[in-house]
Amino acid sequence: MILDAKNLIIGRFASVVAKRALLGEEIIILNSDLAVFTGKKEDILRKYKAQANRGEPFHGPFLPKRPHLLLKRIIRGMIPYKRERGRQAFKRVKCYISIPEEFKDKKLETIEKADITKRHNLRYMNLQELCSLLKHAVY
Secondary structure (H helix, E strand, O other), rough: EEOOOOOOOOOHHEEEHHHHHOOOOEEEEEEEHOOEEEHHHHHHHHHHHHHHHHOEOOOHHHHHOOOHHHHHHHHHOOOOOHHHHHHHHHHEEEEOOOOOOHOOOOOOOOHHHHHHHHHHOOOOOHHHHHHHHHHHHOO
């Protein structure tokens, strides 16, 4: 299954992806940098800065600062990745920042219940913007 993450709410989207991966489907996620978080930008940034500052520099937890890796980390949190079933499911999930050449002419699917355009008056921030702010943040 090839999914387009453009304008999809990350939590709703990731839960569907996790369920399908656990059921054995091969999932490819394109445009992962255009997925969105809902809420105030300050609150979202504060949460992820606190997560990045947690622990010690050489012992983690390590938070990825690239959009496709951060999305994959969010999906990992919804899968029991420490067990064999979860590890196999996590290997079936692939994330890409834009649309690679090999997927240009393929039919892309989306998840309607996770679409941000169906919601009214929501504040949101896309994953690319969050990652760029995390890269340039002073810790």
